[in-house]
Amino acid sequence: xxxxxxxxxxxxxxxxxxxxxxxxxxxxxxxxxxxxxxxxxxxxxxxxxxxxxxxxxxxxxxxxxxxxxxx
Numbered sequence: 001x002x003x004x005x006x007x008x009x010x011x012x013x014x015x016x017x018x019x020x021x022x023x024x025x026x027x028x029x030x031x032x033x034x035x036x037x038x039x040x041x042x043x044x045x046x047x048x049x050x051x052x053x054x055x056x057x058x059x060x061x062x063x064x065x066x067x068x069x070x071x
Contacts (some may be wrong), residue, residue, distance in 0.1 A: 005058065
C-alpha cells in the first residue's frame with residue numbers, strides 16, 4: 001500500500017472515503033450513447049476514474065488492516 005494511506009488513522013481513512021464517495025455522487029462525468037450498430041457505449045471522465053481509483057485504494061487499505069487485526 002502507498003505510505004500515504006498507511007500513515008492515516010482509521011478515522012482519517014473513513015473520513016477520506018466519505019469525501020471521495022460524496023464527490024463520486026456529485027460527478028456526472030460520464031456519457032452514455034448508442035453507436036451506429038445499436039451497442040451502448042459509455043465514456044467516463046478522467047476525474048471520475050481518478051475518484052474511483054482513490055476509493056479503491058482507501059478500501060484496499062481498510063481491508064488490509066482488517067485482515068491484520070483478524071490474524
